[in-house]
Amino acid sequence: MSPAIDVVDLVHAYPGPRGPVEALRGVALAVPPGEFFGLFGPNGAGKTTFIRVLATLVTPAAGAARVAGWDVRRDAARVRAAIGLVFSNEYSFYGRLTGRQNLEFFGALQNLAPRAARRRAAELLAFFGLERAADAPVQSYSTGMRQKLNVARALLHDPAVVFLDEPTKGLDALTAEALRALLRRELVERQGKTILLTTHDLQEMEQLCDRVAILEAGRLRAVGAPAELAREAGRSVVYRLEVAGPADGLAERLARLPGVLAVEPAAVTGPAAVLDLTFEHAPDADLWRLFADLGLRVVRFGPKEEGLVTALKEFSREVPE
Amino acid sequence: MFRLLTVTALIRRGFLHAASYRLNFFGNYLGALLVVVFYYVLAQFYGQARPAALAAYAGDYFTFLLIGGVLARFFSLGFKQFARELEHELAAGTLEPLMVTATPPALALLGPALWTLAEGVVVAGAQLAVGAAFLGADLTRANWPAALALGALTLVAVAGWGALSAAFVLVFKRADPLSWLADVTLYMFAGVYFPVAALPAALQPIAWALPLSHALEGLRLALMRGATLTELWRYGLILAGFAAVLAPVSAWALSAALARARRTGSLGHY
Secondary structure, three states: OOOOEEEEEEEEEEOOOOOOEEEEEEEEEEEOOOOEEEEEOOOOOOHHHHHHHHOOOOOOOEEEEEEOOEEOOOOHHHHHHHEEEEOOOOOOOOOOOEHHHHHHHHHHHOOOOHHHHHHHHHHHHHHOOOHHHOOOEHHHOOHHHHHHHHHHHHHOOOOOEEEEEOOOOOOOHHHHHHHHHHHHHHHHHHOOOEEEEEOOOHHHHHHHOOEEEEEEOOEEEEEEOHHHHHHHOOOOEEEEEEEEOOOOOHHHHHHOOOOEEEEEEEEEEOOEEEEEEEEOOOOOOHHHHHHHHOOOEEEEEEEOOHHHHHHHHHHHHHOOO | OHHHHHHHHHHHHHHHHHHHOHHHHHHHHHHHHHHHHHHHHHHHOOOOOOOHHHHHHOOOHHHHHHHHHHHHHHHHHHHHHHHHHHHHHHHHOOHHHHHOOOOOHHHHHHHHHHHHHHHHHHHHHHHHHHHHHHOOOOOOOOOHHHHHHHHHHHHHHHHHHHHHHHHHHHHHOOOHHHHHHHHHHHHHHOOOOOOHHHOOOOOHHHHHOOHHHHHHHHHHHHHHHOOOOOOOHHHHHHHHHHHHHHHHHHHHHHHHHHHHHHHHOOOOOO
16 A cells, blocks of 8 residues: 655755755655654754645655655645645634634635535534534634634545644643544544644654654654654653552552553642653553552553653754754 | 636635625725716816817716726726735735645635625626716717727736736735836826826827726727727737736746745745
8 A cells, every 4th residue: 555645855945044944854754544643853843844845835845755646746736635734823714704604615625516515514513513603703713613623624625634733732631632532533543544743742642643753953863653762762661640549559559560660659639649650661451451450540641741752852862963 | 617616615705704894895885986976076177078188089078087997996906906815815824725725726826806806897887887877977889898808808918917916925925016006007197087198298108008008098989989899909909919918927927936935935924
């Protein structure tokens, strides 16, 4: 099966006051269909440029990129028909038009017939829980509502590949969590879409992505599963566990679990205890059974941010300029 | 078929946006009506006098002024609106979302102006109708097919200039210099308020170098005197010449400006 995103030696530089500013320096990458892929790196690493090249908004200086089998230079129109792009700027709507009018308009521009555009807009508004606000002007929407509309717009024509440029930026924790669940479960697991995500939220990256690429100063430093990258960077995998109930003796009991290298109490907030568990490898589903055997009431359990941050630092250092 | 639906959607979007500013929306129509009254009042200063300079048109000054003012306003939209709407899209952050749709880039760039142009046709028609029905503008001899043909050619020529202005916006982000140039030359030299023949002899070559001078002259002859397309062939040929030059030049300029914006990553900049 050919990759949904296939990039070879991609190079791009922007003109700057003191000469060209290199944004992408020989990036090569292949993302298979149906994968949730994350692009991770510090500000100015070239993540947005990379997405903009794949979305045909920026023409690369050199190299090749294919999306859904189409070349971004030669078949730009076909690429655009195959992709959905969620912009990091949620103010990219006609504010005086309603959410429904905006979606119907962009649906028409995606070659949907009027009836199909109306139906699809209604479906997506319902899906994102925006029915009640559907006929209110977008300028009256909250940031979260705009961002949901942003994702809805990208899905109007049912694209095979979706680019998400910081989709949860500015969202409150609950809305962000709901959007993440929707992206993972609905778009990737149920609909089989390929997603390329950029975000500064590392937990989001580790939670959502099958694989992650670390981009730094326009160069691809590493590609792999988040836990794999953290491990390759010389770190074991650190997960954060939050449990309800007394914390007495908990660290000792957890330390005896198979695969656990260390347990460090992180905080005790009211009736809950927060601990950082260092594993030899990423834990599997059996761990939940072991937690249950210990009688733990787990409030939250997931990878701690540090894994990818460390990986970024390590991989940035490994490759000389 | 899809392109027609896209054009319709662009026009509808423009209408919804314009209509959302209700006071401004209806105020514009009232303003268009008052302009007709203003031309009428202005023309009354001449009374029944028929200046020699108007003899060629076989009509009165009010009709002359109405046709010139109404059509100049409409063609001025063709000059300026593509650039103006593109500036709005850039400022609103909606240009890039338009440019990643399946709509061809040229239509996505120029399409936002379609509502204003469509509205302009209706307003111009209404202004002429009000002038003729209630204020005595004499369009009884008008040769409408000839006027429409000449008007269409003029629109192609001015839209060419308009697309050049849009290309200018893609590169420089503002088209004020070109809009200013279009307005000044239009209202000073193109014979909107007075015949080109009334200009000082030294300035007349400038006037005849402009497509709108020929357009207004030909359209007035068609609407006031009922001149046929055969009689107006010279104006038609000149306008076709302008259109033949401006259309490909503007298409090339728009394409080059878009390629530059994509190369420099400045498509969404404003």
